Amino acid sequence: MAGQPLSTVDRVLELVDLFNRDMQLSFERDGLTQARAHLLWALRGGPLTQRALADALAVTPRNVTGLVDGLVAAGHVVREPHPSDRRAVLVTPTPAGAALLDTMVAGYGELEEVLLGAFSARQVRDLHRALGVMNERLRRRIEEEWG
Amino acid sequence: MAGQPLSTVDRVLELVDLFNRDMQLSFERDGLTQARAHLLWALRGGPLTQRALADALAVTPRNVTGLVDGLVAAGHVVREPHPSDRRAVLVTPTPAGAALLDTMVAGYGELEEVLLGAFSARQVRDLHRALGVMNERLRRRIEEEWG
DNA sequence: TATTGTTATACTCTATAACTATA
DNA sequence: TATAGTTATAGAGTATAACAATA
Numbered sequence: 447m448a449g450q451p452l453s454t455v456d457r458v459l460e461l462v463d464l465f466n467r468d469m470q471l472s473f474e475r476d477g478l479t480q481a482r483a484h485l486l487w488a489l490r491g492g493p494l495t496q497r498a499l500a501d502a503l504a505v506t507p508r509n510v511t512g513l514v515d516g517l518v519a520a521g522h523v524v525r526e527p528h529p530s531d532r533r534a535v536l537v538t539p540t541p542a543g544a545a546l547l548d549t550m551v552a553g554y555g556e557l558e559e560v561l562l563g564a565f566s567a568r569q570v571r572d573l574h575r576a577l578g579v580m581n582e583r584l585r586r587r588i589e590e591e592w593g
Numbered sequence: 594m595a596g597q598p599l600s601t602v603d604r605v606l607e608l609v610d611l612f613n614r615d616m617q618l619s620f621e622r623d624g625l626t627q628a629r630a631h632l633l634w635a636l637r638g639g640p641l642t643q644r645a646l647a648d649a650l651a652v653t654p655r656n657v658t659g660l661v662d663g664l665v666a667a668g669h670v671v672r673e674p675h676p677s678d679r680r681a682v683l684v685t686p687t688p689a690g691a692a693l694l695d696t697m698v699a700g701y702g703e704l705e706e707v708l709l710g711a712f713s714a715r716q717v718r719d720l721h722r723a724l725g726v727m728n729e730r731l732r733r734r735i736e737e738e739w740g
Numbered sequence: 741t742a743t744t745g746t747t748a749t750a751c752t753c754t755a756t757a758a759c760t761a762t763a
Numbered sequence: 764t765a766t767a768g769t770t771a772t773a774g775a776g777t778a779t780a781a782c783a784a785t786a
């Protein structure tokens with residue numbers, strides 16, 4: 447293992463690991479677990495019902511109940527009645543939660559800077575395209591192999 | 594959000610998501626959870642003590658005990674006495690576990706094929722280098738920001 | 741009837757702390 | 764004393780199944 451040159455996929459895997467580590471550390475600093483941060487992130491476009499959150503997070507409704515409970519207890523979100531469907535609740539960030547979302551968005555921009563800082567515009571464009579192609583292939587492979 | 598062009602970091606994040614999804618599906622097909630697959634993967638270079646596994650997986654020794662228990666019950670690994678240290682155990686793949694490792698290695702090669710298939714040698718080289726630079730920066734950022 | 745969210749229950753992964761057997 | 768691994772205990776995330784309220 448040691449001393450062997452890394453394959454390109456190794457480097458992608460390494461990037462995945464580093465990403466996860468960095469993000470988890472960020473979330474912990476903000477008092478969020480990864481799962482709760484993920485849910486909060488899903489609200490950056492506006493309030494969602496728990497059902498919509500379950501779909502967005504690819505997780506069961508029961509699971510969303512627990513995550514929202516935690517975020518409510520921490521003061522990051524509130525449950526509000528849905529205006530037209532009395533079965534549903536809308537999960538909405540509190541001001542504190544919205545501020546946290548802002549810092550997440552900012553950290554996101556900073557990450558872009560860190561990762562792409564010293565590349566030329568052309569290199570960034572090529573990388574952007576290559577990543578798009580890889581994503582598309584991986585998506586197709588998942589579709590074909592796992593339905 | 595919808596319709597907006599994806600930034601390069603968005604594409605990296607998307608790749609991370611797809612990777613995790615694909616791998617988790619593979620592991621489930623092989624009867625492995627993600628954590629157990631990770632441990633088994635760490636054994637691809639040969640047997641390790643549980644202490645070494647705890648370090649490799651960045652996890653507590655107690656946790657390794659549980660994961661090894663599960664893999665032993667499933668017949669993927671065995672605990673063997675360490676030849677020179679009677680406190681330690683060596684975790685070794687069974688033939689079944691080794692076969693599983695082989696399929697993991699093969700799937701890895703296939704992934705390389707899927708992801709890089711239609712790129713030119715030069716494009717792959719550029720991508721390889723870019724990923725190396727990004728990894729290095731992310732590693733440094735983590736080091737600086739989180740110690 | 742179908743859907744939204746909850747209660748009940750269980751399993752996996754993770755952590756800390758106390759302990760045993762060895763080094 | 765220090766290290767390898769286990770037992771004890773606890774908490775978070777996840778799932779399925781049964782249920783109530785509403786559509």
